Amino acid sequence: YQRRVRGDTRRAVTVSKDGTWRVYNTDVSWHLNEDPKLLVSGEYSTDDTQGMAHVTMSPDGRIVAIATSNNISLYNSDTAEQIDTLIGIHSDSITRLEFSDTGKYIFTCGKDKTVRVWLSRAGMRRDVELWAESLKSATNPSHKERLKTQIAETTARLAELAALC
Numbered sequence: 001y002q003r004r005v006r007g008d009t010r011r012a013v014t015v016s017k018d019g020t021w022r023v024y025n026t027d028v029s030w031h032l033n034e035d036p037k038l039l040v041s042g043e044y045s046t047d048d049t050q051g052m053a054h055v056t057m058s059p060d061g062r063i064v065a066i067a068t069s070n071n072i073s074l075y076n077s078d079t080a081e082q083i084d085t086l087i088g089i090h091s092d093s094i095t096r097l098e099f100s101d102t103g104k105y106i107f108t109c110g111k112d113k114t115v116r117v118w119l120s121r122a123g124m125r126r127d128v129e130l131w132a133e134s135l136k137s138a139t140n141p142s143h144k145e146r147l148k149t150q151i152a153e154t155t156a157r158l159a160e161l162a163a164l165c
Contacts, residue, residue, distance in 0.1 A: 059101060062076070105117050128151055
C-alpha cells in the first residue's frame, strides 16, 4: 500500500494490504549494498478498510500511525504494541495522515473534504515514559525538578483528556 520515510530520522515505515506494517532502520551503508534492517513488524485491522491504508511516523520515529477507513490506530514503533485508537474521526475515508513537526498533533484529510487536527495522546504518554526513565538517571537537581514538573503537567493533561472522552 504505502511507505513513508522521515527525512529527520533513520527509520522508514511501510503498510501492506495483508494487514501488516513494518519499521526499518535505513541507516545502512548503501555503498556496500546493505539493505535496510527490519526493526519491528506489527499487524493492523483490515476489517474496516475502504480502499487503501495510510501510514506515517512521528518525527522522532517512536510512533506509527495507520489510517484505515475513518479510523486511526497508533502503535509503539519499538514494540508494535497498539497504544491508542481514534474511531470515526471523519464522515468518510481518511485520504492523508501526517504528524506535526513536533509530533504533538496529527493532521488528517478526508474524502468528506475536511482537514482535522488531533492532539496525540499516544505521544504525550510516550513522553511521560521517557521523562520517567530520564529522571532515574538525572543527577542535576534542577533537571530532576523540571522532569518531575513535565511528568506531572502532562499526566494531569492526559487525565483531563480522558475525562472528555
